[in-house]
Amino acid sequence: PLSNAFKIPLHKVKIKKITIGGAFGGRSEICPVDYICALxxxxxxxxxxxxFTREENTIATRQGHAMITTHKTGVDKDGKVLARETTCYMDGGAYSSTGPIATSVPFLSMEQVYRMESVRYNGYRIYTNKPIRGMIRxxxxGFACGLDTQLDMIADHLGIDPVEMRLRNCRKPGEYTSTKSYVDSCAMDETIHKAVEKSGWKEKWGKLPPFHGIGIGTNSVQTGFPMGIRGGSQSFIKFNEDGEATVMSGVVDNGQGNDNMLVQIAAEELGLLPEDIHLVSADTETTSSDPGSYSQVSTFVGGHAVQIAARNCKKKLFGVAAKVLKVKPDTLAAKNxxxxxxxxxxxxxPIKKVVRISLLNFTSVNxxxxxxxxxxxxREWVKNPYGQMCEAFSFGTTIVEVKVDPDTGQVEVLEVTAAQxxxxxxxxxVLEGQFEGALTMGGQGGMLTEYHEWKDGRCLNPTMLDYKLPLACDMPKINxxxxxxxDPKGPYGAKEAGMSIAMSAAQGYSAAVSNAIGAYMDSFPLTPDKILTAIKKKKQQTEKK
Structure with missing residues (x-):
């Protein structure tokens, strides 16, 4: 974008990433301030x-899409979902941004986690007089919460346990989604079973004191759908004379541990120690193409590229070592x-000696x-939404236990169990860190404390005084x-981790609060005023009976 805007060749635009704590979707595309700064x-x-000041940051950078969704679902008497029709209206702000993707992702998560024989989805992203919209992790x-809330309502009507309802409809390996993506690896049912066991669901469901509740959420996220010409990643590895190796990769570390992941993979493949690997990452002057830290690609795509480069290096090492040891290359292994x-x-x-022998024979090891x-x-977002979307899908389950104060509407989260x-x-x-971060943003923050108030296109609470973030003291016990x-295609079988928890956490929080107050919530986040209104309405309905 900078090259196009300033009409200068790409090689004259050098971008080198710095160490940051997180991005969460806020850096998924260039911001206006980037152009201003460069100019x-x-x-x-x-x-x-x-x-930016905090107020400027609120109005000039991306925020999540507010949305209104409706779900219409047909099931048989056993709770099997036969058909689903969904409509989603998204507040897109005043700019297009990642509009088609934002409008499609809610549906994709729905079709990936649950089996549906017939489905219709209509997504609308509407321009409004508000700042730019994007993703928050x-x-x-909100779409997912509505979907699971309706699933719980159906289960209640049929007299089926919410857990059993999900087990009857959850995705299995070897199946195709509604839009014809093949699901290779899938342990959705195992995440449900393990979360149920750890949380004590069977001992708690229907047996908790008044205004105590427990709820479950399940979701799925795609692992690395391609982004056109930036859909793949390339890596280069070269051995130094001292037997250590330099890895060059375009993968960006936004705080989730990607640098460490690349070092781990290279060290494992090359038979070196992590301290023997020197990483050059996300420097446009020296590293090759990479999708960036977006669409859950870092390990599955970027890590895979490093693994392939390391294996190609290892072939060269084994070729030299085989001659010295007088054996065939395929009889060799590398470690320590x-x-x-x-x-x-x-x-x-020693690998160091093999590298030196290779150099003495006028051949570098890279x-x-x-x-x-x-x-x-x-496959295209709107005109042809059919075909293989990505190569792998992750699946997550979150079970949440809460206590609600009926006088104030405040929610105390007692325990959260997350399985992915x-x-x-x-x-x-690192995985546990991703889980806990996802629970904080998707559940504790996204469902209980973080929300913006708008009037006439202006944000009324742009400061940290009024926009509440969850603190360490707010966090519950986490399992x-x-x-x-x-996964047969991922490096060592790995795929996306954390995002399915961010989605299912929101669903779990919603379900737990609904269970605690005996009324289904249909507006999020779960602020005290909404909860009190639901409690009051439930009480009035009970008195009428």
Whole structure:
């Protein structure tokens, strides 16, 4: 975008990422201030920094889409979903931004997690006199809450446990979605079973004290749908004379641990220690094309590219080592800085020595690797929404237990259990961090405290004084459960992690509050005034009976 705007060649625009704590969708595309900053730097021939106040940040950067959705669902007497018709109206602000994607993602999450024989979806993104809209960790939490609320209502009407209702309709491996995407790895039912067991659902459902509630949410997120010419990632690895390696990758680390992930994969493949890997990432001067930290691509696509580059490097190392050890290359393995014979580990040679031997023979040890998801490139958001959307899907379940104060409408979250099918857990500690961050944003913040008030196109609460963020003291006990299904296409079987929890957390919070007050909530976030209104309405209905 900067190259096009200033009419200068791409090679003259150098962008190097800095260490930041997070992005959550706010940096999924260029902001107007980026152009302004670049223009001022060009005009003054000096470095320019633009820093927003909190109020400016609220009105000049992306915010989530407010939406109104309606769901019409047909089921049989056993609770099997036969057909669903959904309409979604999204507040798109005054700019197009990622409009088609934002309008499509809610439907995609719905069709991925639940089986539906017949489905109709109408999505409308409406221009309004408000700032630009985007995602907050994901699109469509309110949509998902409405969908699951209706599912709970149907289960209640049929006398079916909400957990059983989901097990009867959840996605299974080897199936196709409504828009013809094949689902290879899927442990949706396992995430439900493990979350139910850990949370004590069977002991609590229907047996909690008044104004105590428990609820479940389930969701699915695609792993890395392609973004046109930026749909794939490429990596380059070169060995240095000391036996250590430099990895170059365009993958961006926005705080989720991507740098560490790339180092882990390279070290594992090359038989080195993590400290032997030196990473150059997200520098347009030296690194190749990458989709960026968007659409859950970092591990599945970017990590895959590094894995392929490392394997190509390893082939060269094994070719040299095989001649020295007088064995065939396919009998070798690499670990702890050594290349050794698999069935005779004592017969080995240091990787450092292999690199030096290669250099003495006028051959450097380096290789590249790239990975592009195999999807249906004729698929289009509006005109042709059919075909393989992406190569893998993640699945998550969140169970939430709450206590509601009937006099104030305040919600105290007692315990949250989150289980996600991540394919393979490359780094369990980082995964737990992603789960907890997702619960904070999707559940605690997104459903209870964070919301903007608007009037005549202006935000009435743009400061931290009025826009409440959840603090550490607000967070409940969290049980994290990593479920592995080993995706055949992901690096070591890994796929997206965290986003399914951000979606299902919102659903779980909504269901728990509804269960606590005995009335289904249909407006989010769950602010005290809405909860008090629902309690009052429920009381009036009970008195009439």
């Amino acid at each position: 001022l730097a060009k005009k003054t021939n000096k470095p320019v920094k633009i820093e 994901t699109h469509g939490r 800085r050594l290349i050794f014979v698999k069935n005779d580990p004592e017969k080995s040679i 290789a590249e690797g790239g990975y592009w998801p195999k999807v249906d490139m004729t 099918d991540v394919g393979y857990g490359l780094n369990p500690l 994290n459960i990593i479920v592995e299904s080993i």
